[in-house]
Amino acid sequence: MRPKHISVVKFSNINTCLxxxxxxxxxxxxxxxxxxxxTSETPDVYVEQRSDEEIGEGIVSISEEKIKFSERKRVDVEKKGKFFKRMKIVSVEKKxxxxxxxIHRVKEQYGQSRRLKDILPTTHAICHMDFAENYTCGFAEEIQSAYFDKNPNAVMLHPVVIYTxxxxxxxxxxHKSQxxxxxEWSHTSLTVFVIMKHVVKEVKAVLQNVEMKRADFFSIVAHHDTIVPGIKASWLYFEAGHGKGPCDGVLHTATIQSTDDFFQWGKTxxxxxxxxxxxxxSQCTEALEELSNLVGKHVKGTIQVHAVISLGKGIIAVRNTSCFCDKCFIDGQPVPACDGWTVHQMSETNIQVTELMECNKINTDELHQVNRYVAAIYESRWYVGQVSEYDKDDQECNINFMVAGKTLSNGLRNHIRFGYQVPTYCAHWMSR
Incomplete structure (x- = not known):
């Protein structure tokens, strides 16, 4: 029985993915x-109606005893000429x-999206796409050990809406919904790369001479003319937390037991x-070799970039927000004409990831023996440790690392799936 003072959840009052x-x-x-x-009802109105000085005056008028703000932040700590990452409580800076x-990027990206749809040429297609959740398939009746299954049947859904x-x-x-x-569970660039190859086929079925505007990565955009001959691409995406669109309303609910069951149900x-x-x-795994040849240099300020266009021959132009004004969108082609565009030459050096993996093949059974020494990389730093436990079924090992007389910051529990045997020994040992 439900106690009278316990309210029933009303799904109309629940907002997620805010x-x-x-x-x-x-x-x-x-x-x-x-x-x-x-204040105002919404943060947008509050910030737009007031200047920084007006907001600051209101906060300054409050006594320090009444308002105390603090937050945990990962900062660099210097000790004996070396820098370490530590979690500390620091004062809140002005945000x-x-x-x-x-707010500007949110409004600008939605505005440019609407403008692009208004001026969309007949030879172009807009693909609005995003990952949905990974859905775990369950059974109405299952044994107790099924609850602890490390690899349950799961379905990854990726909605796509194509505008023409x-x-x-x-x-x-x-629009056409797919x-x-x-x-494949991972939401990585490799997964998106394989998905986009299938989406390109669908777009070609709709338009014969398509020049597709699509979400992609820096290196793939720079070399897209060699990956998919005849199709030009650019990367345009919404501000973080504000990318909801038609592709998020494509799906509904169904009871499925595996990925194949879901696909077969969809076809019916x-x-x-x-x-x-x-x-x-398997296709995501096979695409590793093709994608490994496109690894280019990093573009500074990636987190601020919301528009990437290809200029051909491994050259890209990036901007913090999209722009489809008369100067930047001529005859259906994006041109970096306005202020804010920066041009980058992606690296011509091809990193053969597959060859590197072949060279570094090791005997994992021998490596994961208890008391073996291994090395691992965490935040671009090398750490040497000793295997203390090894779970052969899950291919995971528990490692105690040696770190200059101190344990890893935050008592981080490290699990790695592979490592390299190290013939060196550390003078000082500290267990976690």
Missing amino acids: CQRHQNMVLKLKALTSLGIP LTEFRKH KDNEDEVKVK VVVSD QENSALRYIFVPK
Whole structure:
């Protein structure tokens, strides 16, 4: 029986996948309101209606005894000429400037998305896509040990909405919804690379001479003309936490027991407008060799970049926000004409990942023996340790690392799946 003072959950009042920056600002506004400082209902309105000076004056008027803010932040700590990462409680810095930029990027990206749909040429297609959740398949009746299964059947869903126009004079664009089904769990660039190869085939079926605007990675955009001849690409994405769109409303609920079951169920939905595409995990593994040749240099400030266009021959142009003005979008081609674009030459050096993996093949059974010494990389630093436990079924080992007289920061528990035998010994040993 439910106690009378316990309320039933109302799903209409539940909001998920909210923007972290906005929610943090909402909590701060609630704190200011409780202290008698006038605020607004939404963070956007509050910041847009007031200058930084006006907001600062209101906060300064509060006595220090009434308001104390602190947050945990990972900082660099210097000791004997060396820097270490440590978790410390530091004072909260002003976030207004960052939040204003965040709001600007949100509005700018949505505005440019609408503009691109309005001026979309008939030879172009827009692919709006994103990962959905990884769904774990369960059974109505299962034995107790199934609860502890390390590798349960799971389904990865990746909705895609393709926008096209038959006539440039049309006001509205046509859309075609698809769902990519896969047993690959990882949401990595490799997975997206394989998915996009299937999406390209679907776009070609809709448009014969398509020049696709699509989400992609720096190196693939730079060399896209060699990967998919005849199709040009650019990378345009929404601000973090604000990428919800039609592709998030494509899916519904179904009871499925495996990835293949879900795909077979999708094919039986004759009245559905969705098209289901199956991408097996094996294709993601096979794509490693193709993708390994496209590894280029890093672009500084990647987290701020929201637009990447290809200029051909391994050259890209990046910008913090998208732009489809008359100068930057000429005859259906993106051009870095406005202020804010920067051009980067991606590295011509090809890193043969597959060859490197072949050279570094090791006997894992021998390596994972208890008391063996191994080395691992964490945050670009090498750590030498000793295997204390090894689970052969899960291919995981527990390692005690040697670190200059101190344990790893935060007492981090390290699990690695591979390592290299090290013939060196450390003068000082500290267990976790």
